[in-house]
Amino acid sequence: MIKFENVSKLYGSNAALSNVNLSIGKGEFVFLVGPSGAGKSTFIKLLLKEIEATEGKIFLGDLEVTNLPNRKIPVLRRNVGIVFQDFRLLPRKTVYENVAFAMNIIHASPRSIRRVVPQALSLVGISDKANKYPHELSAGEQQRVAIARSIINNPSVLIADEPTGNLDPDTAWEIMRLLVQINLRGTTIVMVTHAKEIVDKMEKRVIGIERGKIIRDDLRGAYKYHV
């Protein structure tokens, strides 16, 4: 599903990623861990062509991301559900509209929007805030809206950058159960996280990045990436 071939990303002389080789199969559940500034968000940004790789090839499904013409980028991004580390909610749209927007993009019918959006909101436990604007929400609530938006179109790949960073342990575990459910339906999930406890308990594939390099890739790993 996702494949990195010798991918490097340089910012000036600073290598955010260097020579990464990686393959994630369809339906996998992968944790991406590593210290602050290791290159995890860079990995995601490359995958979504938010930034261009300095070197190497990236594939997502049938698409070769690194070769994709600009006008095809929306096609790429619609295949992927994303939870951003900084949420990226539309500030002038309500919670409901923010989630509905992801469906508007793919020209879903108003009827199906009216049916599906409330379901997604209640799934992440934020139904009562449907008519609030993002700035009226707590950080954790915003994060849950971002999660609802990312799953609304049943994407084939779901990428989440610290989806539990602003959540208390209980809510975090609820979100994790949700992700597992989605994963069971066949969605590939890549989750960037610092939540040691979650990684340790889930016993899923763990990819460790440090200073732009993959330093380990354990099929049933734990968080402690530096022995």
Next chain:
Amino acid sequence: MIKFENVSKLYGSNAALSNVNLSIGKGEFVFLVGPSGAGKSTFIKLLLKEIEATEGKIFLGDLEVTNLPNRKIPVLRRNVGIVFQDFRLLPRKTVYENVAFAMNIIHASPRSIRRVVPQALSLVGISDKANKYPHELSAGEQQRVAIARSIINNPSVLIADEPTGNLDPDTAWEIMRLLVQINLRGTTIVMVTHAKEIVDKMEKRVIGIERGKIIRDDLRGAYKYHV
């Protein structure tokens, strides 16, 4: 140092805080914990007069926050170091300038700025990014800049909203050690966090909030606020 008397904050009919009574002494180290949307950030916003309390009185040091005229707000905020949950770095200033800005505000001399800022940056381990702009940093790096800025003026109170939310456990512990040091110098510290492990290990005073109400206040507490 900090005192809440019967403080309530209503958003419409939704009570973000209701009838909170609280007193934090000089030099204390307090954890504020609670589920997403409990009212923790609201607590901080009230303390800094970012929002007005619907009811009750708030004191910080000699100042009565709830009565403070608008033009005195800067005085209040200069006494307090703050790490915001969303960092709030100035997007058009470099890391160095962001930290220096907090010193410009109090009209510090250019010489002392040139001396103190690099120290603070190296304290949070971000010296090598001094000339980068916030959008060129990873989330964890931005968080560390925010921490550097909050401590640069040796505030009498330091308030941190999830200062380790985007940090890996190692970096998080470094920051905690830094906060303890600052605390030993006499600074009162209030830290909002979801990091169970940190709260449990530190064995400091823990105040638990849930749905706007203080549900516990343990002098040497742990994170598990719901028994």
Next chain:
Amino acid sequence: MFRASAYSVKQACKQLIRNRNMCTASIFSITSMLLILGLFFILIVNINLLAQTAQSQFDTIQIYLEDDVGEEAIYEMQNEMETIYGVKEVTYIDKEEALVIMKKRWGDNGYLLDGLESNPFPNSLEIKVNKLEDADAVVSRIKGMDGIEDIKYYQSVVEKLLNITNFIQLAGMVLIVILIIISIVIVANTVKLTVAAREKEIGIMKYIGATNWFIRGPFFVEGIIIGIIGSGVSVAIIYFFYKKIIEAFSTQAFVMFSIGLVPHEFLINHLIWIFISLGVGIGSLGSILSMRKFLDT
């Protein structure tokens, strides 16, 4: 397609209402610029009219005839002249009539002419030409005829007037073009800043997978709406004030001075279409062009 358009229109309306302040700013700018444009348009149209009126008072050729030419011959000449290309009409003024006219022209001093022994004025023919430019050609055709003592026409005055009207027309066009460019720059800047304030929003939409056209749609419609409102408001303001001015003028001393003003209906009928197309063009193009930067990648 229909769903997309409906979405754009709906979103545009929502945006307009939610960002009232910014839209008011854009509308203000467009309205202001169109007002200035309208002001110039009115000035130029009226100066032109004025020049034309003044010009029409000089578009005659005076032909003084020798005294021995009989009436018969004069009528013949008159008929012949009427066939010349560019001639509008030919009037016969005999010497008695000429004296009366001259007396009239002298006004209160006319009594001075009573002391004349004999009528010093010759018979004359007066030619009105269709277009001032033709006057020269007409004169050269007439010159060859018999019985003509002298030909007078205000050649230099006419040429100067022609120069002035041409200059005014040219200057007017140049000014209007400059103003349109300035308006476009100002409005485009306004829209650019409006869009810059939404840079973050546009970025987010793209990250989620919205196509450029999907993002542009509502902005485009918004630009059109802003353009229509802006031009509507400015046409209304201009209509109102110009009508007031015309009313004021028609009761004032100015009528005596025979300063004619272009009627407001004519002006408005033209202005409204020019303005609406300008407004809509500036509004929609402005919003699209200024979004280019954010939609590049």
Next chain:
Amino acid sequence: MFRASAYSVKQACKQLIRNRNMCTASIFSITSMLLILGLFFILIVNINLLAQTAQSQFDTIQIYLEDDVGEEAIYEMQNEMETIYGVKEVTYIDKEEALVIMKKRWGDNGYLLDGLESNPFPNSLEIKVNKLEDADAVVSRIKGMDGIEDIKYYQSVVEKLLNITNFIQLAGMVLIVILIIISIVIVANTVKLTVAAREKEIGIMKYIGATNWFIRGPFFVEGIIIGIIGSGVSVAIIYFFYKKIIEAFSTQAFVMFSIGLVPHEFLINHLIWIFISLGVGIGSLGSILSMRKFLDT
């Protein structure tokens, strides 16, 4: 105090350089508006000059004297008239001179006057008044004098001209005021949008404890710099083009028409100060006013 000012200026320069695009937008808007203002200023100043020139050709009072008044008496009258309030100068024109003048005025038709038996013109005095408005008063004072056959002055023409010049002056002032208001609105909008784009920044500064004046400082200085640049550019553009126009006119047919243009040095000397104060005023006030909203709390 000094440290704060130095900080403001330094920050303003940094901001200007880092937000080049937005500043260019603001400068563009100010320049455009000032250009339009300048255009109007030039038009109005010149129309005024034209009206004054035209007017000065009508500011005389003609006094026709009876034939039996001797030269001595005439000189006495002349002296007396010169003492009347509002009179600029009194010229004596005897009947021979009058005939010559009239012949000249008739131009090619002057020969018609050769047929006159005797000189029908009277001796006359010509009074020039300082201000057209005084003419009536002067006339009523003179009327009582002996030996006067008739008094002529272009009362109606003069009144109409007065009306027109007054109207032009008034209209000019109104237009300039309207334009200044429009410019302020446009520039204020531009600045407002610029500031709106920095709303987040301003908010953050406040959260850290910056006072309103500390935040305003750099924006204020920035506004001043933008204003100075904008007005400088527009004055330069106007100077350049107006000079070209004057040069073109002085070699053109227009000189013959005696259309005088206000010399460009005069214009520029005035414009530059008006514009710089307007530019700086609009720039600085604009930035402060438009920040009010964000600095309220």
